[in-house]
Amino acid sequence: MSRYYTEDHEWIEVEGEAATVGITEYAQEQLGDIVFVELPEEGAELEKSKDAAVVESVKAASDVYAPITGTVIEVNSALEDDPALVNSSPEEDGWFFKLTIADESELEGLMDEAAYKSFVDGL
Amino acid sequence: MNAPNKSGWKPSAPVTGDSDSPTTTGNRALMLEEPLIFEIGRTGTTGVDLPPVPENTSNRLGGMERSETIGLPGLSEPEAVRHYTRLSRQNYAIDLGLFPLGSCTMKHNPRLNEKVARMPGFADVHPLQPADTVRGALEVVSELANWLVTLTGMHSVAMSPKAGAHGELCGILCIRAALEARGDARKVVLVPESAHGTNPATAAFAGYEVEDIPATAEGRVDLEKLKARLGPDVAAVMITNPNTCGLFERDMKAISDAVHAAGGFVYCDGANFNAIVGKVRPGDLGVDAMHINLHKTFSTPHGGGGPGSGPVVLSEALSPYAPLPFTAKGEDGTVHLVEEENAGEWGHSDAFGRMTAFHGQMGMFTRALAYMLSHGADGLAQVAEDAVLNANYILRSLDDLLLAPYGESGPCMHEALFGDEGFAEDISTLDLAKALIDEGFHPMTMYFPLVVHGAMLIEPTETESKAGLDQFIAALRSVAERAKAGDDSLKAAPYFAPRRRLDETQAARKPVLAWEGELAPAGKPVASEIGGQ
Numbered sequence: 309m310s311r312y313y314t315e316d317h318e319w320i321e322v323e324g325e326a327a328t329v330g331i332t333e334y335a336q337e338q339l340g341d342i343v344f345v346e347l348p349e350e351g352a353e354l355e356k357s358k359d360a361a362v363v364e365s366v367k368a369a370s371d372v373y374a375p376i377t378g379t380v381i382e383v384n385s386a387l388e389d390d391p392a393l394v395n396s397s398p399e400e401d402g403w404f405f406k407l408t409i410a411d412e413s414e415l416e417g418l419m420d421e422a423a424y425k426s427f428v429d430g431l
Numbered sequence: 432m433n434a435p436n437k438s439g440w441k442p443s444a445p446v447t448g449d450s451d452s453p454t455t456t457g458n459r460a461l462m463l464e465e466p467l468i469f470e471i472g473r474t475g476t477t478g479v480d481l482p483p484v485p486e487n488t489s490n491r492l493g494g495m496e497r498s499e500t501i502g503l504p505g506l507s508e509p510e511a512v513r514h515y516t517r518l519s520r521q522n523y524a525i526d527l528g529l530f531p532l533g534s535c536t537m538k539h540n541p542r543l544n545e546k547v548a549r550m551p552g553f554a555d556v557h558p559l560q561p562a563d564t565v566r567g568a569l570e571v572v573s574e575l576a577n578w579l580v581t582l583t584g585m586h587s588v589a590m591s592p593k594a595g596a597h598g599e600l601c602g603i604l605c606i607r608a609a610l611e612a613r614g615d616a617r618k619v620v621l622v623p624e625s626a627h628g629t630n631p632a633t634a635a636f637a638g639y640e641v642e643d644i645p646a647t648a649e650g651r652v653d654l655e656k657l658k659a660r661l662g663p664d665v666a667a668v669m670i671t672n673p674n675t676c677g678l679f680e681r682d683m684k685a686i687s688d689a690v691h692a693a694g695g696f697v698y699c700d701g702a703n704f705n706a707i708v709g710k711v712r713p714g715d716l717g718v719d720a721m722h723i724n725l726h727k728t729f730s731t732p733h734g735g736g737g738p739g740s741g742p743v744v745l746s747e748a749l750s751p752y753a754p755l756p757f758t759a760k761g762e763d764g765t766v767h768l769v770e771e772e773n774a775g776e777w778g779h780s781d782a783f784g785r786m787t788a789f790h791g792q793m794g795m796f797t798r799a800l801a802y803m804l805s806h807g808a809d810g811l812a813q814v815a816e817d818a819v820l821n822a823n824y825i826l827r828s829l830d831d832l833l834l835a836p837y838g839e840s841g842p843c844m845h846e847a848l849f850g851d852e853g854f855a856e857d858i859s860t861l862d863l864a865k866a867l868i869d870e871g872f873h874p875m876t877m878y879f880p881l882v883v884h885g886a887m888l889i890e891p892t893e894t895e896s897k898a899g900l901d902q903f904i905a906a907l908r909s910v911a912e913r914a915k916a917g918d919d920s921l922k923a924a925p926y927f928a929p930r931r932r933l934d935e936t937q938a939a940r941k942p943v944l945a946w947e948g949e950l951a952p953a954g955k956p957v958a959s960e961i962g963g964q
Contacts, residue, residue: 341935
């Protein structure tokens, strides 16, 4: 299992043939209280760096981008009733969706945990 | 001679009673507590006297008459009047004080405009009246269109869009029609980070893919990155100028030239036109379409006082696709309405359609034209100068205390932007805004634009006096100093508003949108009569 990060503050955890995507602790803190999450539909084909989900907080609505290209195989429907999960557990219970990995080489351009940490420290 | 004040009381007299103790009614002197209308209304009470319907009266409802009660609260006329008047006293309005919302232009609505709009020849016309009976009203629309085209240096104007975002859609649909007419199905609209949030929404609604263009460190469109992205798939670029960082896009002409060279069109969000009206003509900057918010730049009522009105000025290239209807002047000077049935006669067969059933917001047209005519061309230029002067006065009166992220990027335009850097940990822009309510001001725009952390966007407008601005600045300085010093009492503000801090998160997550209860039957006492709660 390995976890990667994007400059747009998504994390992606690779587990065999599939990957789980969510937003980072830093992102949830910046957004403030999250009040609504719009998830992609299962079966949706996502393209790297294109819109995948929408997260709405008391401050703003933001797009969540797909870190890699792939097909959505599962979404975290718990977020529909309890969007606060993204605040309380952004990198575990508050995951957004799982998708297939169309092209493993796309993962190479992403940051690992240490690189993301220094990226955030520089903001 | 003044009457002597026998009690010797002065406003500065010390408070001897307990000012926090509750009153029996829940009222605080003239601040009146007010329940929901459903809680004070009864069944069986009415403000209207209707004669009883005689038995066996026939009707023509064909069996569709109501068979159950509909649960509306019944109140006498004075009860209804008092209810809404009491609520209105808990509100804040442009007629009460400064409304510093950035990106919103809450400016004074001159009373002359209201007088003109109420003249029966303008106020009492119907959109289906024969054109011959409304020549004066048509003349107003035509004259306003002439002012808008002249002030912007553009070729034509579509008057019918109902507000800013509606105008954006109109402009983008004109662009789409122009591209389709040349058989060029471009798919992408570029929107810089410094644009209004409605811009990407408009492009997506019109069927385009939206791509961001980053801003430079100084808060303007990154011209090189924009140029690098241009290509045969780019239909248009949507630029807000002045932008949401309160800055004039100095490279506008170069941007337009590059977009045109790549075969695309330039949409300009003109919501902030009040900063440049009479000073800059967007047509000279290569703009193809731009909406103008009459309810902002030209002082027609805004917010709850609306409706808005968002005419769109168009370049020569886009004019053939402008929506119907519009006004046109015949050779004898008579103003005519151009609609579907006579569009061909006026050489306008390529209109993309209509934005609205009728001709636009007539009541706003009369107000906007009254504003223009009372200011004159030189007066409108001074509107822009004073708006910019006031915003810069605020920027420079606070930038020693609050971070002005683009303070070095040159003078701001009509709005001043600050960030929350330097606030004590745990104290947020929201806390500062709530404390500003206690000081008697409506808060500024918060957390927008998104590119600035804890953003505070302040637009004073041109009609505020220096004395008024100084009061606002003093209030903002005092709460900003408390925010930087870590004064935890800010977290519970407001203390003196009709309601204390509301739970915005809960309101968004679990909104209660409908009253669920039972109306008190006639004759029973209601909540307001048994102690206010």
